[in-house]
Amino acid sequence: MASVIHIMERYEAGSGLKKALAMSRTDVIRQIRESGIRGRGGAGFPTAVKWNLCAVAQSPKKFIVCNADEGEPGTFKDRLLLTERPEVLLDGITIGGYAIGARLGVIYLRAEYAYMKPGLEAALAARRENKLLGKKVLGKDFDFDIEIRMGAGAYVCGEETALIESLEGSRGEPRNRPPYPVNTGLVGAPTAVNNVETLIACAQILVKGPDWFKKLGTDVSTGSKLLSISGDCRRPGVYEVGFGTSLKDILKLVEGEGAKAVQVGGASGRTVPAKQFGRKLGFEDLATGGSVIVIGPQRDMLGVAENFLEFFVEESCGQCTPCREGNPKLLEGVRLLKRGKCSVGYLRELQNLGRTMQAASKCGLGQSSANAFLDITEHFRSEILGRVPATKE
Ligand SMILES: Cc1cc2nc3c(=O)[nH]c(=O)nc-3n(C[C@H](O)[C@H](O)[C@H](O)COP(=O)(O)O)c2cc1C
Numbered sequence: 206m207a208s209v210i211h212i213m214e215r216y217e218a219g220s221g222l223k224k225a226l227a228m229s230r231t232d233v234i235r236q237i238r239e240s241g242i243r244g245r246g247g248a249g250f251p252t253a254v255k256w257n258l259c260a261v262a263q264s265p266k267k268f269i270v271c272n273a274d275e276g277e278p279g280t281f282k283d284r285l286l287l288t289e290r291p292e293v294l295l296d297g298i299t300i301g302g303y304a305i306g307a308r309l310g311v312i313y314l315r316a317e318y319a320y321m322k323p324g325l326e327a328a329l330a331a332r333r334e335n336k337l338l339g340k341k342v343l344g345k346d347f348d349f350d351i352e353i354r355m356g357a358g359a360y361v362c363g364e365e366t367a368l369i370e371s372l373e374g375s376r377g378e379p380r381n382r383p384p385y386p387v388n389t390g391l392v393g394a395p396t397a398v399n400n401v402e403t404l405i406a407c408a409q410i411l412v413k414g415p416d417w418f419k420k421l422g423t424d425v426s427t428g429s430k431l432l433s434i435s436g437d438c439r440r441p442g443v444y445e446v447g448f449g450t451s452l453k454d455i456l457k458l459v460e461g462e463g464a465k466a467v468q469v470g471g472a473s474g475r476t477v478p479a480k481q482f483g484r485k486l487g488f489e490d491l492a493t494g495g496s497v498i499v500i501g502p503q504r505d506m507l508g509v510a511e512n513f514l515e516f517f518v519e520e521s522c523g524q525c526t527p528c529r530e531g532n533p534k535l536l537e538g539v540r541l542l543k544r545g546k547c548s549v550g551y552l553r554e555l556q557n558l559g560r561t562m563q564a565a566s567k568c569g570l571g572q573s574s575a576n577a578f579l580d581i582t583e584h585f586r587s588e589i590l591g592r593v594p595a596t597k598e
């Protein structure tokens with residue numbers, strides 16, 4: 206397993222931006238395309254495609270938004286980046302703004318990260334002093350500034366269209382898509398929403414080149430990934446590994462080898478049982494925004510499912526029926542299972558409900574909230590069926 210630290214490497218403020226401003230916008234996007242980078246927020250959309258769609262959209266106004274909402278349970282790697290590497294992030298936002306033709310960048314900061322705001326504001330003020338923001342950035346024909354806007358504690362506002370609604374002062378509810386934010390985003394203008402880690406990696410790519418980035422990873426998932434690792438392991442924390450690293454190697458790294466399962470991608474991710482620890486992180490197998498929760502042998506898997514479903518019942522925005530009604534039904538089912546009061550037939554119905562939620566929910570929250578329930582009831586059948594009454598169908 207490669208242990209090279211990539212995107213956390215030392216970085217001189219403005220170095221990526223200087224390189225970018227010496228190039229045309231098209232060449233900046235070309236560098237990003239050549240690196241193969243895909244969004245680090247979880248969905249893995251190719252960053253160059255997103256930037257290019259925004260760049261070619263015809264509009265007098267465009268925006269770049271840094272998604273620093275980081276609400277997925279078990280994810281804390283953006284917190285580290287925001288506190289330890291703000292200068293790289295601000296460069297990344299400015300580079301993205303230049304590439305798409307925006308004049309304003311917005312950092313949407315998680316409510317719980319309000320304590321970071323003064324430090325980030327000070328970093329922005331220093332950049333204005335140093336001509337890295339403001340009118341004629343670095344003396345070029347490019348005006349750009351960055352604002353910080355606070356979230357209010359809703360997980361769903363990490364979803365990019367709900368985030369935009371929230372920025373506009375409305376309830377944070379996901380929009381119908383299409384139209385996509387690259388065409389119709391903030392106040393109807395083309396908007397690129399990118400994760401903190403994506404923007405930091407882009408700044409590093411501008412400095413070190415696409416080949417440097419591709420040294421780690423696979424053909425489909427290039428580069429490294431920051432992981433927030435928690436749970437039943439001796440060495441939890443933030444790690445950077447190449448895409449393509451197996452769960453087995455990750456467990457070795459964090460001394461969590463006795464695990465019976467690993468939750469990859471947070472509460473909305475996949476529950477991988479021990480027999481599948483050979484599986485690898487990457488968009489071709491286990492996609493993740495960076496949360497890895499180690500589940501030790503002593504854990505009750507129904508307790509794990511219950512915990513996640515309580516979260517989704519609380520965080521569903523209630524706009525669409527499959528998610529609003531489905532999550533409480535699954536939670537009720539898990540509690541029946543725990544008490545030995547759920548028949549095999551009803552369990553099957555709940556599994557069908559989970560699949561319907563995946564297919565019919567309006568946004569990523571409802572499309573993924575049944576994942577853990579479905580994985581746990583499939584992979585831990587013997588643990589669960591021991592509590593199902595044998596005679597009832
Ligand atoms: C319920 C929900 C919560 C999300 N939370 C975040 C988040 O906290 N941070 C983030 O970057 N992306 C989050 N996303 C993904 C965003 O919608 C979007 O795909 C991402 O910000 C795009 O950035 P990227 O292309 O750089 O990954 C969330 C998605 C959903 C459905």
Ligand code: SF4
Binds near residue numbers: 520522525526567568
């Ligand atoms: S899936 Fe859930 S969170 Fe998303 S729009 Fe529907 S009710 Fe709201």
